[in-house]
Amino acid sequence: MVTATFRFYEELNDFIARPLRRRSFSCACARGATAKHMIEAIGVPHTEVELILVNGESVGFEHPLADGDRVAVYPKFEAFDIQPLLRVRERPLRVMRFVADAHLGGLAQLLRLAGFDTLYDNHYPDEDIEAIASRDHRVVLTRDRELLKRRTITHGCYVRALKPKIQLREIFDRLDLAGSAQPFRLCLACNAPLRRIAKEDVAGHVPEGVLERHARFVTCDVCRRVFWEGTHWQRMRALMDSLAGERDGATGTSPAGVENPT
CATH class of the missing domain: 3.40.50 (Rossmann fold)
Structure with missing residues (x-):
């Protein structure tokens, strides 16, 4: 067995036992145990980890721990660019899905x-x-x-x-x-792209009152539902705007509605 000292930072402490949070602590490790193995044995999923420093040097998950190692484990960084450091993943995802x-x-x-x-x-x-x-x-x-x-x-x-x-x-x-974010481009039910549909093509598919009050409609080619900019759309628009904050253009201008479909 070897002994290493661990310190977890920020929200990673939520995963570990309360007496071990926000402080350094010693932990016995099997000889040859990797950083990933020990981090998860302590309770932290590896997907929550962005950076591991062993004795001040950035290492990957498969780094074997030695007696006396000091291990600092950090969560995902939003405010800092740590790309120049050796990250625990080969590369970040280029498209967020x-x-x-x-x-x-x-x-x-x-x-x-x-x-x-x-x-x-x-x-x-x-x-x-x-x-x-x-x-x-x-x-x-x-x-x-x-x-x-x-x-x-x-x-x-x-x-x-x-x-x-x-x-x-x-x-x-x-x-x-x-x-x-690109709001109102996907069907909430199917996850498929929405497309604009002419008003004359939705006759018989939406209530008469809706057809009279609204001019713009979108549809999903998978579930065939029709959507429009009703009161539910307005509430969702407010939610998207609040998430975007003050960043100009963050929520776009596409008028794809999310009112109750038919």
Whole structure:
């Protein structure tokens, strides 16, 4: 056995035993144990980790620990560019796409509303989520920390909040999504692209009052639903604007509605 000293930073402390939080502590390790093995044995999913320093040097997950090593473990960085450092992943994801577990259906819909390709099925077993994430290079969103410890999952977020709108803000903040949001371009039900449809083509597919009051409509070619800019769209527009903050143009101008479809 060897002994290493660990220190976890910021929100990574949420995963470890309370007496060990926000301080250095010693931990016995099997000889040849890797940084990844010990970090997860302590309770932190590897997908939550962005940077590992061993004795002040940046290392990868497979770095073997030696007796006396001092290990500092950091979460994802939003405010600092650590690209020049050796990161624990080969490269960041170029396109942000998600797969959500069975407990995050509301969050999945809101991410689609914001324009992010998000797969969700409340019948997905963990094995399917792992396979989808690996195949499609998707970020796994879950409230199950054990899922994030699966070997082939390289990008994931443990969602702390319980309510979908608060979860959405959490993910936007943690992954700095405001700049890449493209609201109202995906179907909330199908995750498929929406397209503009002429008013004359929706006659018979929407209530008469809606046809009289609205001029712009969109449809999903998968589920064939028709959407318009009703009161629900206005509430969702306000939510998207609040997430974008004061950044000009963050929410775009595409008028794809999300009112109750027919």
